[in-house]
Amino acid sequence: xxxxxxEAEAATELPASPYDEMLTPRGEVRPHYAALSARLSTLxxxxxxxxxxxxxxxxxxxxxxxxxxxxxxxxxxxxxTDILPRIIPAAEWAKIEKGLTQRxxxxxxFLADIYSEQQILMDGVVPRELVLQAPSYRREMQNxxxxxxxxxxxxxxxxxxxxxxxxxxxxxxxxVPSGVSYxxxxxEASKRVFPGTxxxxxxxxxxxxxxxxxxxLKSMASDWRPDPQVVVLTPGVYNSAYYEHAYLARLMGxxxxxxxxxxxxxxxxxxxxxxxxxxxxxxxxxxDDDFIDPLTFRRDSSLGAAGLFNAYRAGNVxxxxxxxxxxxxxxxxxxxxxxxxxxxxxxxxxxxxxETFLCREPSQLxxxxxxxxxFVVKAVGASGGYGMLVGPHSTKAQQDAFAExxxxxxxxxxxQPTIQLSTAPCLVDHAVEPRxxxxxxxxxxxxxxxxxxxxLTRVALKKGSLVVNSSQGGGSKDTWVLSEPRGER
Amino acid sequence: MMLARVADxxxxxxxYVERAEHMCRxxxxxxxxxxxxxxxATQVARIALAAVGDPDAAKAxxxxxxxxxxxxxxxxxxxxxxSVARARENARQVRDQITTETWERLNLIYLRMNDAEAAHSFxxxxxxxxxxxxxxxxxxxxxxxxxMSHGEGWSFLLLGVYLERAQLIxxxxxxxxxxxxxxRPISDHFxxxxxxxxxxxxxxxLRVYTAEIQPRFILQFxxxxxxFPRSIRFCTDQIEQHLSAIIRHAGLAGRVGPDRLAGRLxxxxxxxxxxxxxxxxxxxxxxxxxxxxxxxxRSLYDAFVAYPLEDRLPA
Numbered sequence: 001x002x003x004x005x006x007e008a009e010a011a012t013e014l015p016a017s018p019y020d021e022m023l024t025p026r027g028e029v030r031p032h033y034a035a036l037s038a039r040l041s042t043l044x045x046x047x048x049x050x051x052x053x054x055x056x057x058x059x060x061x062x063x064x065x066x067x068x069x070x071x072x073x074x075x076x077x078x079x080x081t082d083i084l085p086r087i088i089p090a091a092e093w094a095k096i097e098k099g100l101t102q103r104x105x106x107x108x109x110f111l112a113d114i115y116s117e118q119q120i121l122m123d124g125v126v127p128r129e130l131v132l133q134a135p136s137y138r139r140e141m142q143n144x145x146x147x148x149x150x151x152x153x154x155x156x157x158x159x160x161x162x163x164x165x166x167x168x169x170x171x172x173x174x175x176v177p178s179g180v181s182y183x184x185x186x187x188e189a190s191k192r193v194f195p196g197t198x199x200x201x202x203x204x205x206x207x208x209x210x211x212x213x214x215x216x217l218k219s220m221a222s223d224w225r226p227d228p229q230v231v232v233l234t235p236g237v238y239n240s241a242y243y244e245h246a247y248l249a250r251l252m253g254x255x256x257x258x259x260x261x262x263x264x265x266x267x268x269x270x271x272x273x274x275x276x277x278x279x280x281x282x283x284x285x286x287x288d289d290d291f292i293d294p295l296t297f298r299r300d301s302s303l304g305a306a307g308l309f310n311a312y313r314a315g316n317v318x319x320x321x322x323x324x325x326x327x328x329x330x331x332x333x334x335x336x337x338x339x340x341x342x343x344x345x346x347x348x349x350x351x352x353x354x355e356t357f358l359c360r361e362p363s364q365l366x367x368x369x370x371x372x373x374x375f376v377v378k379a380v381g382a383s384g385g386y387g388m389l390v391g392p393h394s395t396k397a398q399q400d401a402f403a404e405x406x407x408x409x410x411x412x413x414x415x416q417p418t419i420q421l422s423t424a425p426c427l428v429d430h431a432v433e434p435r436x437x438x439x440x441x442x443x444x445x446x447x448x449x450x451x452x453x454x455x456l457t458r459v460a461l462k463k464g465s466l467v468v469n470s471s472q473g474g475g476s477k478d479t480w481v482l483s484e485p486r487g488e489r
Numbered sequence: 490m491m492l493a494r495v496a497d498x499x500x501x502x503x504x505y506v507e508r509a510e511h512m513c514r515x516x517x518x519x520x521x522x523x524x525x526x527x528x529x530a531t532q533v534a535r536i537a538l539a540a541v542g543d544p545d546a547a548k549a550x551x552x553x554x555x556x557x558x559x560x561x562x563x564x565x566x567x568x569x570x571x572s573v574a575r576a577r578e579n580a581r582q583v584r585d586q587i588t589t590e591t592w593e594r595l596n597l598i599y600l601r602m603n604d605a606e607a608a609h610s611f612x613x614x615x616x617x618x619x620x621x622x623x624x625x626x627x628x629x630x631x632x633x634x635x636x637m638s639h640g641e642g643w644s645f646l647l648l649g650v651y652l653e654r655a656q657l658i659x660x661x662x663x664x665x666x667x668x669x670x671x672x673r674p675i676s677d678h679f680x681x682x683x684x685x686x687x688x689x690x691x692x693x694x695l696r697v698y699t700a701e702i703q704p705r706f707i708l709q710f711x712x713x714x715x716x717f718p719r720s721i722r723f724c725t726d727q728i729e730q731h732l733s734a735i736i737r738h739a740g741l742a743g744r745v746g747p748d749r750l751a752g753r754l755x756x757x758x759x760x761x762x763x764x765x766x767x768x769x770x771x772x773x774x775x776x777x778x779x780x781x782x783x784x785x786x787r788s789l790y791d792a793f794v795a796y797p798l799e800d801r802l803p804a
Contacts, residue, residue, distance in 0.1 A: 060600065062593070063584065237582050246585045250584065250585035250586075261493070263798060273491055274492075274493055274641065277802065277803040300671075323674075
């Protein structure tokens with residue numbers, strides 16, 4: 001026993017060493033990975049590579065692709081996927097699920113508050129100007145009734161596992177989070193690749209996501225519209241997430257509409273059908289706030305419908321997620337989420353935040369500037385892994401450029417210590433190697449909050465890289481959430 | 490009830506798929522016929538090229554290059570590649586409306602034609618390539634038939650197929666039998682047999698008329714036969730049926746124009762006989778058919794896709 005404790009302490013003294021999802025620091029296979037590890041040892045590198053190819057073919061045939069536009073021609077590529085599942089035991093998931101539910105509940109209350117009484121700002125818990133000056137704050141949403149106060153109906157939070165083994169929230173995505181189709185497609189694929197292991201592991205099903213999404217969307221419709229017409233609004237076939245829009249529409253049985261299919265008349269929203277106009281009650285929009293209504297937001301947008309927002313204000317249609325939810329996943333507001341949870345629910349956050357320095361505070365700015373080589377610096381408004389400095393992987397010139405930008409516009413930046421994301425085994429060039437991963441679960445909130453027992457695990461396929469975004473060489477893999485073991489193990 | 494844009498896309502999937510299949514078949518027949526070096530073989534190549542709308546008769550001297558360009562030229566909007574790519578692009582836009590089984594078939598054809606190796610495969614075995622493409626297009630239609638609901642969307646798709654087919658067969662017959670062409674009537678047995686092959690009609694023809702291959706019978710079979718699925722009469726029957734189905738689904742009975750046009754065209758073919766065609770002249774008769782097909786197409790748009798909004802706003 002004492003030996004083990006010593007080693008555990010020794011391990012914590014090495015903050016740089018990432019948590020390995022499969023192996024303990026002593027190199028033993030963790031119990032929940034045992035079956036997969038045993039299966040892997042029976043497969044030759046060529047057999048693994050063959051399975052990888054089968055999976056890629058499946059994705060290509062299904063059309064699970066995104067388009068890369070070049071000067072001359074455009075090509076369709078599949079999102080890189082890895083065949084080895086990432087496995088999360090039941091007890092760990094239980095905590096994640098509780099934490100995510102708590103967090104989204106608090107964030108919805110926060111949105112309802114700042115778009116009405118603004119009590120939290122008056123009590124000085126979150127700085128007033130931080131919220132009201134955020135570009136994602138939508139004055140147009142002020143005092144607008146949102147059913148169940150469910151502003152963010154679909155949320156995809158990014159979690160990471162710290163070297164200590166504890167999960168923490170890196171980012172909340174409350175605008176139009178994507179990736180859920182990859183979660184479902186990866187599952188289809190991994191059932192084909194490792195059927196035996198899958199059956200034996202007791203993996204929790206994620207098949208109900210589409211019907212739970214539909215139920216969530218329907219719960220947002222007015223009570224006097226008993227059989228609400230739900231549609232999915234897509235920017236169109238050229239959008240990189242188009243596959244997902246079509247996929248969700250198909251699995252929900254809801255029409256997939258584009259802006260040009262919509263007509264607003266007398267504050268009602270209709271779609272053009274072969275039999276004339278048909279009224280719409282709920283729009284699951286996969287178009288950013290800025291583009292949904294040229295009369296209210298960006299005037300040059302043709303992706304939404306003119307008059308849509310007024311119809312929403314009039315209560316004749318529901319837009320999901322509500323416009324203006326972005327203010328709650330703003331990278332600066334993020335730093336206050338533990339206080340927000342405490343304020344509304346009187347509870348401590350179950351899932352911790354990553355320590356965050358707000359460059360708007362002069363004392364924190366000087367600390368960040370002095371340690372640029374250790375921090376990850378992010379622009380508040382940017383996403384997709386852009387506008388970011390990863391200190392330890394940066395050059396002196398990049399650091400200098402960021403230092404200048406920080407001094408010029410400190411409000412626009414936050415900094416976080418560089419976290420070693422945990423690693424999971426991945427198939428890279430015929431060999432199984434650890435790569436850094438994060439975790440994006442999907443949470444639905446309408447009448448109630450539902451966490452799907454699964455997630456998209458994003459992988460930084462480049463060795464040593466910490467950037468998992470698909471726009472920057474990231475891939476994804478299936479995530480197995482195990483059910484509670486029956487009886488004693 | 491379905492989105493007007495979706496109906497439009499399904500209709501065009503039908504048209505492009507039918508066009509791709511027809512052009513594959515014409516190319517295949519041309520390549521096969523020109524394995525013989527004869528005047529009749531060149532005549533077959535000329536007919537095939539004229540029927541796909543290429544007026545450059547000189548290309549008939551080099552049928553392989555003509556077939557290669559027809560199959561894989563990405564710049565040419567009339568190529569088989571372009572038709573397949575457009576069918577698939579339309580399918581992608583209505584991916585939520587067609588079954589996965591149907592989508593996979595079409596996507597597979599596209600992926601093969603879009604592959605960097607496509608030109609190589611074509612060079613290795615051009616007839617095999619064309620033959621496989623035709624077979625896969627049949628699989629696409631079969632998968633759709635077996636897995637998609639035969640409702641409004643399906644009717645729009647088949648409406649596209651049969652309107653396109655009527656027009657393609659009409660255009661082919663015009664090339665072969667049109668009086669305006671100022672050409673000697675085609676009487677060569679080899680050429681006539683290949684004309685039947687272009688309409689995928691040789692075997693069904695033999696069962697009706699035996700191996701007696703006569704221009705008059707070919708025209709009669711491809712225009713007026715009741716049961717052969719590529720005769721113009723059969724197509725007009727189907728066009729009328731699918732249009733009535735759509736109108737029934739839409740609850741628009743008696744209110745729109747395309748069904749009246751389709752009914753008239755169907756009746757024209759149903760009650761015509763060879764003496765009408767001969768008295769009127771094949772060219773004039775076929776021109777009427779093609780014009781009425783175009784009128785149905787326009788009327789379809791006015792009724793279901795691009796209707797004026799003012800008419801449909803709630804009071």
